[in-house]
Amino acid sequence: CRKMEEPTAKRARIDEDTTGEKLVPVTLISGFLGAGKTSLLKNILENKSGLKVGVIVNDVAEVNIDKSLVSTKAAGGGGCSLQEDTIELQNGCACCSVSEEFLEAIEKLMQLATERGVPWDHIVVESSGVAEPREIRDNFRNALESQPEVLDGTELHTLVTVVDGSTFLEEFEKRNKINQREDLGKNDFSDQNARQVVDLMCEQVECCDVLILNKSDLIDEKQLALLTEALSTLNPTSKLHVSERGKVDLSNVLAAASPNRVAKMDEDSEHRNLVAKVKSQEHEHGHAEEHADKHEHGHVDKHEHGHVADKCDESKCTHEHDHEHEHGHVDKHEHGHVADKCDESKCTHEHDHAADLSHEKSAGREEVRFGITSFCYQRRRPFHPHRLKKVVMQLPVRQEHLALSEALTKADARHASAEPAPVDSDAPPARSPMQALIRSKGFMWLSNSDTQIFYWALAGKHFELTQYAQWWQTIPRNEWPEDHKEVADIEADFDGEWGDRRQELVFIGVKMDKAGIVALLDECLLTDVEMGHYRKHYHDDSESVQQVS
Numbered sequence: 001c002r003k004m005e006e007p008t009a010k011r012a013r014i015d016e017d018t019t020g021e022k023l024v025p026v027t028l029i030s031g032f033l034g035a036g037k038t039s040l041l042k043n044i045l046e047n048k049s050g051l052k053v054g055v056i057v058n059d060v061a062e063v064n065i066d067k068s069l070v071s072t073k074a075a076g077g078g079g080c081s082l083q084e085d086t087i088e089l090q091n092g093c094a095c096c097s098v099s100e101e102f103l104e105a106i107e108k109l110m111q112l113a114t115e116r117g118v119p120w121d122h123i124v125v126e127s128s129g130v131a132e133p134r135e136i137r138d139n140f141r142n143a144l145e146s147q148p149e150v151l152d153g154t155e156l157h158t159l160v161t162v163v164d165g166s167t168f169l170e171e172f173e174k175r176n177k178i179n180q181r182e183d184l185g186k187n188d189f190s191d192q193n194a195r196q197v198v199d200l201m202c203e204q205v206e207c208c209d210v211l212i213l214n215k216s217d218l219i220d221e222k223q224l225a226l227l228t229e230a231l232s233t234l235n236p237t238s239k240l241h242v243s244e245r246g247k248v249d250l251s252n253v254l255a256a257a258s259p260n261r262v263a264k265m266d267e268d269s270e271h272r273n274l275v276a277k278v279k280s281q282e283h284e285h286g287h288a289e290e291h292a293d294k295h296e297h298g299h300v301d302k303h304e305h306g307h308v309a310d311k312c313d314e315s316k317c318t319h320e321h322d323h324e325h326e327h328g329h330v331d332k333h334e335h336g337h338v339a340d341k342c343d344e345s346k347c348t349h350e351h352d353h354a355a356d357l358s359h360e361k362s363a364g365r366e367e368v369r370f371g372i373t374s375f376c377y378q379r380r381r382p383f384h385p386h387r388l389k390k391v392v393m394q395l396p397v398r399q400e401h402l403a404l405s406e407a408l409t410k411a412d413a414r415h416a417s418a419e420p421a422p423v424d425s426d427a428p429p430a431r432s433p434m435q436a437l438i439r440s441k442g443f444m445w446l447s448n449s450d451t452q453i454f455y456w457a458l459a460g461k462h463f464e465l466t467q468y469a470q471w472w473q474t475i476p477r478n479e480w481p482e483d484h485k486e487v488a489d490i491e492a493d494f495d496g497e498w499g500d501r502r503q504e505l506v507f508i509g510v511k512m513d514k515a516g517i518v519a520l521l522d523e524c525l526l527t528d529v530e531m532g533h534y535r536k537h538y539h540d541d542s543e544s545v546q547q548v549s
Helices: 037-045 073-077 104-118 131-144 169-171 198-204 221-234 266-297 385-390 402-414 484-491 514-522 529-538
Strands: 022-030 053-056 086-088 096-097 124-126 154-164 208-215 239-242 372-379 437-444 452-459 463-469 504-510
Touching: 022 131, 022 402, 022 514, 037 053, 037 124, 037 208, 053 073, 053 104, 073 514, 086 437, 104 131, 104 437, 131 154, 131 198, 154 198, 169 198, 169 221, 198 221, 198 452, 208 221, 221 239, 221 372, 266 372, 266 437, 266 504, 372 437, 402 504, 504 514
Parallel strands: 022 124, 022 154, 053 096, 053 124, 154 208, 208 239
Antiparallel strands: 086 096, 372 504, 437 452, 437 504, 452 463
């Protein structure tokens, strides 16, 4: 992929393609109905920055544009008419409805710019409330290949998500499906969409370059701090802005993505990017903790975690995987799982880290007050599905309240009383460390399949384990991509006899017992004896294994 430099000024935001043609950056805005997308769009259209912005919305009437801004041409004096669902504004902007596919609406706006003889500085697209940003991004990329004339002169640049701060915590803890929630938005497919709302919430938050936490005036200071910390950890590479009524500086929205932007990624590279970021934060925090220990104690504590695994009675470990939790839909993806190579074969001394510090308003360690952190679990050995089932049963899918809202409740209790809570000698045993999770996702290797990647995903109270794609080591070389960079990314995941097969899971939670979670997962890994049976069962078939030279 071609790398872009960070835009610096108004017209400089337009990039060039390989022919030297100026490309109009397209900004996609996602978020549930009522989150504040329309307020943000209204502010963009009424901007005073001198930018020429074309906006594609679901309904022009809902934007409620100031009538004093509406051009006399649009009101009947020539040019585009209201009957065409397009409004031209006196400041050079325009707003049109998506009466057809948004790709065709972009073509329509580009034709309008040609007729006027004035190019757009930006095009902004408002997605429906329940639209999936990954699907829109992929459709845009596919259209560039199959119908380049439709998107000629444009490029998808920045993905923005607007989050309703007043309802996020409540929605995050619900278990309901998109086809049950017309209040969150509707499109041609929502009636049949059985996807969990919380799963789409996580996609909208994670698949964006810019996060806008809106309606901050409707929540108190503690809740705002909790949401800021949570969103920063769910998407540590985005730029986070807090707003009221969708008021955000245009420079923080329009073509505001960094060079390593989401629009240039696919789902695999998103995962690779997240893993690299989380591991980097763990490394930085580990050094900070080491420095603190040296400063305060004059030494560095060393921790060692052993691998404990139950012995399996079944010799070949080829049991079918099953579990009792509800599953959502299974997405089908192309091959292309790539992630940073794990060079820590033991991977057992990981350290907690603070939420990402790269957002617009950087959070110092003292600001990470709720303990929302993340870590990456990586191993080069398959899980035994029957033992893994016991861990799955400990996930917080049946809890009344998740750790996220509990953190807010505990903060309120601490504020109300400075005295420590009394110790209850009859208290029940400590709950599973998995109960602290609010989100986890990643790629999984199970012992009952030698070729298949499984995708592990926990979002709020919803969990699913689905088939994803094949491990690259099981795919003939002549079916690999031709692009040299893609091949390099794939090969970077290979390590040893099992190629790219591995466990690679990111965990996000509140005051997680990382050592406890790691111990639970390590107990699910095959023992040395079981690995011998696994090797004999699968590895002897030379056609199923390729070594990367």
